Amino acid sequence: MKKHFIAWVVPATVILVIFSACQKSGFLDQTSTTSLNEASTFSDSANAMSFLNNIYANIGFASDPKRFSGGNFAAGLDAASDEAEGPNASSSNGFVQFATGTVNPTVVPDDAWRICYSNIRAVNQYLQHLPVIPFSAALKTSTRAEAHFLRGWYYFMLLEHYGGVPLIGDSIYTTKDPMTQVRNSFKSCVNYILAECDSAANNLPVTRTGSEYGRASKGAALALKSRLLLYAASPLFNNGGIGKDVPAMDSIVAYPDQDPNRWALAAAAAKDVISLNAYSLYIDSTTNPSEPGYGFMKLFTLRYNTEYILAHMMASNKYLESLWDVPSRGGSGGPFPYQELVDAFGMANGKLTGDNGSGYDPANPYKNRDPRLDYTIMHDSTLRITYGANQPTPIKLYWNTSVSPAVAASGDAVHKGTSTGYYINKMIDPSVLNNGIGEAQRCLPLIRYAEILLNYAEAQNEAVGPDKTVYDALEAIRQRAGLRPYKLPDNLSQDDMRQVIHHERRVELAFEGFRFFDVRRWMIADSTDNQMMHGMEVDRGASVTYKEFNVRKHNFRRAMYLWPLPLSEISKLPTLKQNPLY
Structure with a gap:
């Protein structure tokens, strides 16, 4: 991830310590550091702080768009789920394996196991040497809390990928140590991470500001x-999950x-x-008052806002x-x-497209939709800012011109630039051009x-059940999104409210790494990720017509x-039990 930077500088001595850890597969391998490197790292306050800072470097790898x-x-979990078709999707790679149902222990990406355990090991190194680091007592307390948060964070990522995993405590294993690690119970892992969160929360400020922004806080x-x-x-993760009928x-x-x-x-x-x-929730109703829900778009372009509890820090970028x-x-x-x-995106009046009175028009499918649709997805006739003579000019982008029978000539066209007729718009800064101005x-x-x-x-x-507090939480999100009216129907049943919540998570959190895991923890992926996925062609002949087409059949086991x-880990440590059905 060449353009994905942590905000803090890491001295060369610290890079030697971390780099050797990151090249290994996790707690099963020794981190190769010389005593001089280790001594110079933790006897110097700047080097020691940089060592801790570097543990933040991979904090966002699991949901990274270039995972x-x-x-x-490059692609992220969106291309491994029902959100999006991956680029170069005929190749053999992680997102295609999940889309096609061909993932197995031999080919599965090992990044979750490798990166998490490498960073957990680094946390343990930091905590082991903290007593001798020349920090003030207050700084030792706060950075110890940060380390506990980071350890909990990386264990959580292991948990959401694999279920229960080996808990290694404060141990720092070497190649000489006998390895008898087994997978701890799911309950033990949850309790361990809870303890790490509580330990961190008790000794961290509620929020971080200024130069401390991006560091762990009590809120995080x-x-x-x-x-x-x-x-x-x-x-x-209840009633035995997919391990219900598998002994132990x-x-x-x-x-x-x-x-x-x-x-x-x-x-x-x-x-x-x-x-x-x-x-x-970040709300901006004054910058562009004619654009409902503008705050939903704007917040992702801001480095600092009222909504981010934890962020992966980056330098100025066009990532x-x-x-x-x-x-x-x-x-x-x-x-x-x-x-x-x-x-999945409903209408601006808060109704779903298939509801009675929604106003959805299949002959004009993008009109009067939930404002989050345009802020999240670029479609044919999306209005974009371009620059001529250094002046911003809004233009409509058409990439579905006369697709039948011929494919449009534009490099942005369906079947050329896009395999579905759509592009991701969420979090893109409209004032930045990758081949032009701005960062x-x-x-x-x-x-x-x-x-x-x-x-x-x-x-x-x-x-x-759906009490007033449930309504209040959801309606706050819908109101910020620009839905008018944003109120939900009265007297929804628990089942109906569950469907509303699933829908709101899907559209509000799209392309942020949630959908892949949400459909799994709800155990609905055998439906959502086991169907033909579609794109859209637009024919601008004598009249404008819209036609769905097949893109890819997703398969889910x-x-x-x-x-x-990863098979490589089980080969090194046969006491690790493989997940059921693989």
Whole structure:
């Protein structure tokens, strides 16, 4: 990820320590450091701080838009789910393996295992040497809390990928140590991460500002706790999950039982974040008052805003413009949103497109839609800013001109620049051209307040039903989105509210790395990720017509609710049990 930078400088001595760890496969391999390197790193306050800072460098790898990279293409979890078609999708790579159902222990990407354990090991190194680092007592306390948060963060990423994993505590293994590690129970892993979150929250400031922005905070620790407990209450991780009928695996990949109180615990954890009164949905109703929900678009272009609880820090960049924007603006153009995601966005009046009275017009399908559709996806006739004589000029982009029978000549065209007729627009700065002016000040969101509201609504609805607080959380998101009216129908049932929550998570959090895991923890991926996915052609002949076309049949196997452990890891340590059905 050449353009994805952490905000802090790392001295060469520290790079030697971290680099050797990152080249290994995790806790099973020794970090090769000389005593001189280790001594010079932790006896110097600047080097020691840089060592800690560097553990943040991979904090966003799992949801990174370039997580799966190879050759001249890159994609993230969106291309491994029902959100988007990946670029160069005929190749053999991680996102295609999940889209086609061909993933297995031999070929599965090992980044989750390798990166997480490398960073957990680095945390353990830091904590081991903290007593001798020449920090003040206060700085030792706060950085120890940061280290505990980071360790919890990386263990959570292991948990969401694999279920229960080996917990290595404070150990720093060498090649001489006997290796008898086994996978801990799911319950043990949850409790361990909870303890890390609590330890961090007790000794961190509520928020971070100024030069400290991007570092772990109490808000981030409590928000991670919210996400963890929401997952822990979800169907995938209860009643044995996919390990229910596999001896000894029901407690490793899930809780072996079902406890409704887990939803109440998840709701309380989200409420703890809300009650801090430190975060809010970013709203901007004055910059462009004619554009409803403008704050939803604007917040992703801002380095600092009221909504980010944790962000992956970056230098000024064109990271997303180079990846997602149309080719004519210097983007590589992929991945490409599916029609199914476009259809998920409702109407500006808050109704779904298929509801009575929605006003949806299939002859003008992008008119009067939920404003988040245009802020998230570029479609034929999307209005974009271009620059002539250094003056911004809005123009409509057409890339579906006369597709039948001929394919349009434009490099942005369907079947040329895009395989679905759509491009990703979310988080792209409209004032930045990859092949022209400007750089974005963005950093990538890892936890934002909208997620916490959605976490609360889901957990509270499952715990007690759709009470007023559930309505309030969802309606706040819908109001910021620019829906008018934004109110939900009265007296929704718990099942109906569950569907509303699933829908709001899908459109609000699109392309932020959530959909892949949401459909799994809800255990609906055998439907959502097991169907033909579609694109859209637009024929501008005597009249404008819209025609869906087949793009790819997604295939899903029950085993794929969890990632397989890489075969290379099991080969080194046979005591590790593989996930069920692989």
